[in-house]
Amino acid sequence: MTMVCIFPGQGSQYVGMGKEFYDNFDMVKDLFKRASDIVSLDLEKLCFSGPEDILTSTQNVQPAVTLVNIACYEMLKDHGVRFQAFAGHSLGEYSALYAAGVLTFDQVMELTKLRGEYMHEAACKNPGSMAAIMNFSLEELKEVCEECGSQIANINSEGQIIITGSTEEVNRTIDLCKQKGVKRCIVLNVSGPWHSKYMKLAKEKLEKVLAEQEFDEPATKVISNVDAAYLTSGKEAGEKLASQVCNPVLWLQSMERLIGDGYEVFVEVGPKKVLSGLMRRISKKVKVFQVEDFATLKKFMDFLGNN
Numbered sequence: 001m002t003m004v005c006i007f008p009g010q011g012s013q014y015v016g017m018g019k020e021f022y023d024n025f026d027m028v029k030d031l032f033k034r035a036s037d038i039v040s041l042d043l044e045k046l047c048f049s050g051p052e053d054i055l056t057s058t059q060n061v062q063p064a065v066t067l068v069n070i071a072c073y074e075m076l077k078d079h080g081v082r083f084q085a086f087a088g089h090s091l092g093e094y095s096a097l098y099a100a101g102v103l104t105f106d107q108v109m110e111l112t113k114l115r116g117e118y119m120h121e122a123a124c125k126n127p128g129s130m131a132a133i134m135n136f137s138l139e140e141l142k143e144v145c146e147e148c149g150s151q152i153a154n155i156n157s158e159g160q161i162i163i164t165g166s167t168e169e170v171n172r173t174i175d176l177c178k179q180k181g182v183k184r185c186i187v188l189n190v191s192g193p194w195h196s197k198y199m200k201l202a203k204e205k206l207e208k209v210l211a212e213q214e215f216d217e218p219a220t221k222v223i224s225n226v227d228a229a230y231l232t233s234g235k236e237a238g239e240k241l242a243s244q245v246c247n248p249v250l251w252l253q254s255m256e257r258l259i260g261d262g263y264e265v266f267v268e269v270g271p272k273k274v275l276s277g278l279m280r281r282i283s284k285k286v287k288v289f290q291v292e293d294f295a296t297l298k299k300f301m302d303f304l305g306n307n
Contacts, residue, residue, distance in 0.1 A: 001307060003265040004258050005076075005083040005099060006275050007069045009091035010194075013061050015050035017271040018068035020293040021075055022048070028071045031105075035067045038106055039113040043067055058123065058191055062091055062116035063109055069095040069270035070105065072292050076269065079301060085221040085263060089275060090154070090195070090249050091115070093225055093241065101219035102237050111241075114209055118202035119245070123192025125201065128166045130193060133177055134184035135159045144180070148172040153195035154249040157281040162188070164196040195248055203245040210238035228253035255282050267291060267300060 021028045022044070036043045046055055047064050055061055069092065088096035091112065098108045130153055133141055138152075141161055145151055150165035150173040163173055170193075174185040193199070215234030222231045224240045228250040231237055255266075259282075268275040268290040276290040289300045 001265060002084045002263045003081075003267060004085045004087060004263045005073065005096070006266055006268050006279070007073075007086070007088035007092035007095035007099075008065065008268060008270045008272060008275050009089045009093075010058070010061055010065060011190075012270060012272040012274050013055055013065050014271060015048070015052050015055060017047055017065075017292070018071050019048050021071055024294075025075070025078075027074060027078065031067065031071050031074065034105065035063065035109045038109040039063045041113075056191075058120040059113070059116040062112040062119075065091060065271065066095055066108060066112045068292075070098055070108070072269045073099055075297060076267075076291060076300075079297070081301075081304070083220065083267070085223065085258060087223045087254055087258070088225075089251055090225060090244065092270070092275075093222075093244065095270070096222050097218075097237055097241075099220070100222045100231075102215050102217070102222065102231070102234050103213075107213060111206075111209065111213070115202070115206055115245075118205045119192060119194065119199060121205075122199050122202040126166070126193065126198035128164065128193025128196065128198055129170045130162055130164045130188045130190050131170050131174055132184075132186040132188060133161050133163055133174075133182060134186070136161065136177060136180075136182045140180065141177070144173055144176050148176060151196050152248045155252045156249075157252050157278050159281060160278070164193045166193065166198070195244075195246065197246060199245045203242055206245060207242040210242050213238060223254045223257060225249045225251070225254065228257050251278065252282060255279060259283050259286060265289070 032044050086096035086099045094108050097103045150163045150169040153164035154162035215237045217234045226243045265287045273290045276288050279288045291297050
């Protein structure tokens with residue numbers, strides 16, 4: 001039985017995430033302390049007490065979600081679970097690279113803190129918005145985006161594509177989509193035009209930081225957001241992480257690649273069930289689980305015990 005661990009990104013956060021594991025395992029407490037020291041933030045307070053508007057700030061939420069992802073993953077490792085491949089949605093790719101041995105814990109925490117700060121700075125200089133376009137073909141949406149100046153941010157499933165751009169560009173795109181018969185266009189509650197040309201400043205700053213990093217060779221397969229291809233070397237990871245900031249997340253294509261390669265079980269590791277929900281839309285043939293607390297951990301371990 002071949003298993004993929006998938007890590008969520010920004011948008012999956014909530015006040016209280018990770019608390020059950022934190023309260024009951026010293027290993028998780030130690031991770032929180034180490035991470036807080038690295039990023040100079042009280043991540044225990046941020047994750048467990050919020051408030052929500054402070055937690056959801058880009059520069060805070062990126063290290064916070066990453067920490068909870070890794071804590072949940074380490075819990076699975078502690079229970080003897082081993083995965084044959086990793087993937088992460090946008091920010092989640094940093095957790096995937098940690099799990100695959102490409103980046104250390106210290107590197108991941110520092111990089112996600114900087115990524116959040118750079119993206120926040122870019123969004124302050126170039127404000128914008130994002131929207132989910134439901135049940136519209138990718139090719140048609142690309143044409144609409146080109147006409148309106150917006151861009152594709154995430155291809156999450158066949159029925160859900162996220163667009164990004166200035167507020168004017170996104171609103172124009174929504175209007176044109178509705179004219180073409182699209183019934184559901186949902187403006188997202190985000191603080192910037194992520195994965196767009198307006199993140200160029202963030203990409204340039206992150207590129208410089210990534211160029212100074214040492215990347216180990218992947219010990220396990222990792223699939224990248226920007227091209228839905230397996231990472232071939234540690235060095236390539238830095239290039240793809242930088243490229244990811246201004247380019248779309250090819251999540252649907254990544255998951256289809258893994259399914260096509262014979263992976264049978266997909267486990268979302270981290271807060272909420274966003275990726276689990278997407279996976280069930282992408283394929284009815286694979287087994288899908290999510291692990292973030294005792295109840296979800298038990299459900300997954302019971303499945304492993306019976307298979």
